[in-house]
Amino acid sequence: MLIIGIAGGTGCGKTTVVEQIMNELPDGEVGIISQDSYYKDTSNLSYDERVQINFDHPRSIDFKLLRTHLTALKNGESIEQPVYSFVEHNRTKETVLTTPKRVMIVEGILILSKPKIRDMFDIKIFVHADSDERLIRRVRRDIAERGRDINEVLTRYQTTLKPMHQQFIEPMKEYADLIIPNNKYNTVAVDIVRTIINDRLS
Numbered sequence: 001m002l003i004i005g006i007a008g009g010t011g012c013g014k015t016t017v018v019e020q021i022m023n024e025l026p027d028g029e030v031g032i033i034s035q036d037s038y039y040k041d042t043s044n045l046s047y048d049e050r051v052q053i054n055f056d057h058p059r060s061i062d063f064k065l066l067r068t069h070l071t072a073l074k075n076g077e078s079i080e081q082p083v084y085s086f087v088e089h090n091r092t093k094e095t096v097l098t099t100p101k102r103v104m105i106v107e108g109i110l111i112l113s114k115p116k117i118r119d120m121f122d123i124k125i126f127v128h129a130d131s132d133e134r135l136i137r138r139v140r141r142d143i144a145e146r147g148r149d150i151n152e153v154l155t156r157y158q159t160t161l162k163p164m165h166q167q168f169i170e171p172m173k174e175y176a177d178l179i180i181p182n183n184k185y186n187t188v189a190v191d192i193v194r195t196i197i198n199d200r201l202s
């Protein structure tokens with residue numbers, strides 16, 4: 001199994017890059033794990049308490065479960081990937097059966113921040129977009145898709161997102177094998193990653 005880790009700050013375009021890589025790849029050969037699925041279960045908290053969580057700090061992620069799941073997939077076992085609701089700020093009761101594939105892509109803001117997870121990746125990619133570009137995209141996406149208003153997005157950006165990005169995400173570039181500049185859509189970089197995957201699949 002080839003495991004590719006794709007990190008980068010919120011709004012840099014990780015999900016979009018993964019979707020672009022998957023286009024034109026044979027169906028069923030590549031699996032995706034999203035770090036967002038592994039936000040800790042916080043059902044013990046009220047909605048108002050969950051809103052206060054710092055979702056950009058590594059402690060908000062259940063890395064132990066993520067590691068257990070990646071190990072199981074590597075061993076050829078299927079896993080039940082949790083499903084996260086950004087609207088509820090919590091895991092849902094559903095899970096998605098995820099079967100091991102010859103290539104697995106793991107994407108998320110903090111996936112390079114834990115050495116034990118990082119060391120599981122054969123290829124480490126960091127997607128870069130400037131912070132103003134990421135903020136603009138985040139505002140648009142969170143209002144359109146995640147039930148946020150402008151004030152909520154900007155307050156979170158100032159209080160937690162920006163400082164956590166500087167502390168835990170940006171320094172992870174050092175560990176990347178490949179940095180994809182993504183201020184504009186980068187079809188060349190996407191083609192290169194797809195070629196690496198196709199090479200493994202052939």
Ligand SMILES: Nc1ncnc2c1ncn2[C@@H]1O[C@H](COP(=O)(O)OP(=O)(O)O)[C@@H](O)[C@H]1O
Nearest residue numbers: 010011012013014015016137141182183184185
């Ligand atoms: N290169 C790009 N140029 C302009 N908009 C982009 C680009 N990549 C992604 N987007 C848009 O920005 C938003 C955030 O992208 P997304 O892939 O969800 O980022 P991430 O997964 O890194 O948070 C989405 O609405 C997406 O359509």
Ligand SMILES: Nc1ccn([C@@H]2O[C@H](COP(=O)(O)O)[C@@H](O)[C@H]2O)c(=O)n1
Nearest residue numbers: 009010011036055056086089090109161
């Ligand atoms: N309930 C939540 C949980 C997380 N976030 C934000 O999501 C960002 C990570 O996801 P990306 O798809 O943008 O990489 C992260 O910056 C969290 O602040 C949230 O808004 N609400």
